[in-house]
Amino acid sequence: MDLLRLATAGSVDDGKSTLIGRLLMDSKSIFEDQLEAVRATSAARGYDYTDLALLTDGLRSEREQGITIDVAYRYFATPVRKFIIADTPGHVQYTRNMVTGASTADLGLVLVDARQGLTEQSRRHAVLLSLLRVPHLVLAVNKMDLVDFDEGVFRRIYDEFTAFATKLNIPDLQVIPISALQGDNVVTRSERMPWYDGASLMHHLEHLHVASDRDLIDTRLPVQYVIRPHSDDHHDYRGYAGQVAGGVLKPGDEVLVLPSGLTTRVAGIDLFDREVAEAFPPMSVTVRLEDDLDVSRGDMICRPRNAPTPAQNIDATVFWMTGAPLRVGRKLAIKHTTRTARTVIREIQYRLDVNTLHRDLEATELGLNEIGRVQLRTTVPLLCDTYEQNRTTGSFILVDEATGGTVGAGTILGAS
Amino acid sequence: MLRTHGDYRLSQLDELEAESIHIFREVAAEFERPVLLFSGGKDSITMLRLAEKAFYPAKIPFPVLQIDTGLDFPEVLQTRDRWVERLGLRLLVASVEEAIRTGVVVDDGRTSRNRLQTGTLLNAIEEHGFTAAFGGGRRDEEKARAKERVYSHRDEFGQWDPKNQRPELWSLYNGRLHAGEHMRIFPLSNWTELDVWHYIDREGIDIPSIYFAHPRRVFRRDGMLLSESPLNGLRDGERVEERTVRFRTVGDLTLTGCVESTAATVPEIIAEVAVARVTERGATRGDDRFSEAAMEDRKREGYF
Numbered sequence: 001m002d003l004l005r006l007a008t009a010g011s012v013d014d015g016k017s018t019l020i021g022r023l024l025m026d027s028k029s030i031f032e033d034q035l036e037a038v039r040a041t042s043a044a045r046g047y048d049y050t051d052l053a054l055l056t057d058g059l060r061s062e063r064e065q066g067i068t069i070d071v072a073y074r075y076f077a078t079p080v081r082k083f084i085i086a087d088t089p090g091h092v093q094y095t096r097n098m099v100t101g102a103s104t105a106d107l108g109l110v111l112v113d114a115r116q117g118l119t120e121q122s123r124r125h126a127v128l129l130s131l132l133r134v135p136h137l138v139l140a141v142n143k144m145d146l147v148d149f150d151e152g153v154f155r156r157i158y159d160e161f162t163a164f165a166t167k168l169n170i171p172d173l174q175v176i177p178i179s180a181l182q183g184d185n186v187v188t189r190s191e192r193m194p195w196y197d198g199a200s201l202m203h204h205l206e207h208l209h210v211a212s213d214r215d216l217i218d219t220r221l222p223v224q225y226v227i228r229p230h231s232d233d234h235h236d237y238r239g240y241a242g243q244v245a246g247g248v249l250k251p252g253d254e255v256l257v258l259p260s261g262l263t264t265r266v267a268g269i270d271l272f273d274r275e276v277a278e279a280f281p282p283m284s285v286t287v288r289l290e291d292d293l294d295v296s297r298g299d300m301i302c303r304p305r306n307a308p309t310p311a312q313n314i315d316a317t318v319f320w321m322t323g324a325p326l327r328v329g330r331k332l333a334i335k336h337t338t339r340t341a342r343t344v345i346r347e348i349q350y351r352l353d354v355n356t357l358h359r360d361l362e363a364t365e366l367g368l369n370e371i372g373r374v375q376l377r378t379t380v381p382l383l384c385d386t387y388e389q390n391r392t393t394g395s396f397i398l399v400d401e402a403t404g405g406t407v408g409a410g411t412i413l414g415a416s
Numbered sequence: 417m418l419r420t421h422g423d424y425r426l427s428q429l430d431e432l433e434a435e436s437i438h439i440f441r442e443v444a445a446e447f448e449r450p451v452l453l454f455s456g457g458k459d460s461i462t463m464l465r466l467a468e469k470a471f472y473p474a475k476i477p478f479p480v481l482q483i484d485t486g487l488d489f490p491e492v493l494q495t496r497d498r499w500v501e502r503l504g505l506r507l508l509v510a511s512v513e514e515a516i517r518t519g520v521v522v523d524d525g526r527t528s529r530n531r532l533q534t535g536t537l538l539n540a541i542e543e544h545g546f547t548a549a550f551g552g553g554r555r556d557e558e559k560a561r562a563k564e565r566v567y568s569h570r571d572e573f574g575q576w577d578p579k580n581q582r583p584e585l586w587s588l589y590n591g592r593l594h595a596g597e598h599m600r601i602f603p604l605s606n607w608t609e610l611d612v613w614h615y616i617d618r619e620g621i622d623i624p625s626i627y628f629a630h631p632r633r634v635f636r637r638d639g640m641l642l643s644e645s646p647l648n649g650l651r652d653g654e655r656v657e658e659r660t661v662r663f664r665t666v667g668d669l670t671l672t673g674c675v676e677s678t679a680a681t682v683p684e685i686i687a688e689v690a691v692a693r694v695t696e697r698g699a700t701r702g703d704d705r706f707s708e709a710a711m712e713d714r715k716r717e718g719y720f
Contacts, residue, residue, distance in 0.1 A: 404592035
């Protein structure tokens with residue numbers, strides 16, 4: 001059985017929590033004591049229904065305000081697949097938490113309310129999902145029961161969204177009309193929408209092929225930790241531990257170690273106490289090399305004719321996630337794969353309006369939750385791929401050295 | 417040599433294992449003084465197995481810290497000692513009783529030992545100067561935990577601020593700290609109870625015998641079956657009887673209930689957990705029953 005990670009998105013009252021509640025309920029992933037607690041709270045608040053949002057809004061302040069502030073991770077499994085849902089907040093001021101949930105997702109699920117049509121938030125979230133290169137997107141047109149299951153309503157939203165999506169980079173888009181509250185097209189196909197001939201949401205989630213989204217061509221192993229036991233049994237053991245970020249690595253392969261530029265061969269690949277015939281993403285392995293090279297954390301093992309670009313001047317899309325704006329000249333810590341360095345912002349090329357996709361070339365700063373194209377210079381070369389090619393070697397975070405907080409995240413467009 | 421899958425897919429259990437090993441290595445590489453918090457339960461033992469794999473053939477490069485409530489099941493302590501011996505671990509024990517005696521925490525007779533663990537733990541972290549503490553918490557356990565990051569920042573008072581968590585993108589963890597602060601690290605964040613059991617089965621992991629069905633002298637309190645013990649004085653109307661039971665979680669024996677069960681092997685437990693209609697905490701943890709936000713409140717104070 002494999003794993004699918006999905007992130008939900010959409011506006012505040014579009015029924016995200018109800019949909020998640022329905023998926024959990026129908027896959028029998030809600031336990032009686034949890035449901036009982038939610039029923040009791042709903043009753044105590046005088047609701048005449050069970051508010052399934054209480055299942056996912058786990059913090060006091062969320063329950064008080066009735067909104068989702070931070071990502072909640074939920075788990076369910078069907079006989080076909082296991083799912084991790086990052087239930088992300090809809091409010092604009094919590095965009096950074098939405099980005100947190102979407103960064104690791106295989107699939108983004110954007111909800112719209114059929115009565116409202118596309119809102120600023122649904123466009124915004126589709127843009128964020130495409131910038132984060134979440135490979136699959138589902139637009140779920142919810143509350144179809146409130147528009148009499150009308151095909152025309154669905155068609156208008158469908159057309160509007162697909163027109164918008166042509167400006168984005170969305171490799172796979174599915175649009176599904178549903179009623180999360182009544183269960184139409186959620187787990188089983190609805191008889192009330194005979195004009196829809198696609199799969200139910202659950203069927204789509206279960207059968208989507210995600211392993212092919214991984215890069216199996218460009219071999220990348222960021223060295224995370226050097227294992228040297230110095231014990232009697234393993235006196236000469238020297239292993240380079242890390243999680244494979246791309247490609248397939250086999251014993252005997254000729255490899256290049258960056259930044260030293262030395263080449264050698266793979267002597268063996270260990271997974272705990274066993275040797276393996278090959279390693280591929282996202283395996284965490286330990287690689288032994290034939291020659292005694294000086295390799296340490298932050299280095300990268302790749303192939304001689306297929307290596308990332310060492311670069312100190314980098315073009316990137318930056319998501320800014322803190323109140324004090326990002327301006328030219330700002331110095332920050334940067335973490336890219338297993339390497340940490342310092343960086344300075346050299347130029348803000350433009351700010352992207354995520355609603356209109358307009359590029360504001362006059363912008364001189366990025367405020368909270370704003371996104372722009374930025375040029376950075378780093379103290380040491382980062383071993384870069386474009387984010388389009390590899391989500392692991394093409395991404396970084398920015399840390400404020402004074403507060404220690406994560407203030408930005410970036411996806412690499414290229415060396416400049 | 418082990419052949420992997422020809423289609424380059426990992427099973428979900430292998431994917432979870434790879435993610436957890438990555439986290440262990442990242443912390444060992446970036447933090448000066450990590451420690452692994454060890455309760456003796458199935459989750460912390462699973463963490464030990466993952467840590468063993470992460471650094472093999474070298475030893476686990478950090479110590480293990482147990483908070484001894486003085487009310488632990490003897491079977492759990494025996495299992496702990498077997499693991500310490502097998503992996504050559506450095507075991508540290510911080511005692512709640514000692515903390516009460518030295519005034520680090522105050523036993524007012526109404527606060528449970530479980531709750532007194534928080535002050536004992538924070539004191540031990542401060543005393544040893546630990547900068548990162550691995551915990552076995554899983555997001556599927558409880559709704560406040562479902563909100564927590566893999567790297568969970570704690571201020572100089574050990575407090576968690578759920579409204580001000582660091583964004584955590586991809587697998588790029590930010591371990592920056594100021595003096596006196598520390599990080600709680602949750603390598604099992606994305607595992608479910610069932611995943612842990614499947615892993616225990618696959619790896620043949622040694623866990624305390626109280627997880628398996630056995631005859632035990634028990635009595636009923638607040639809807640839970642508690643173990644008879646000199647530490648657990650009976651109240652009016654409570655009556656001890658022998659039942660065949662097992663435990664779903666391990667904790668303070670005065671508060672941790674058991675369930676009636678005949679599951680005596682790991683596959684039988686998996687079959688039982690797969691169809692369980694009540695969560696492990698809801699069924700058997702008295703400490704989570706105080707209020708709707710009991711876990712969040714305890715975590716804000718510095719609990720696991």
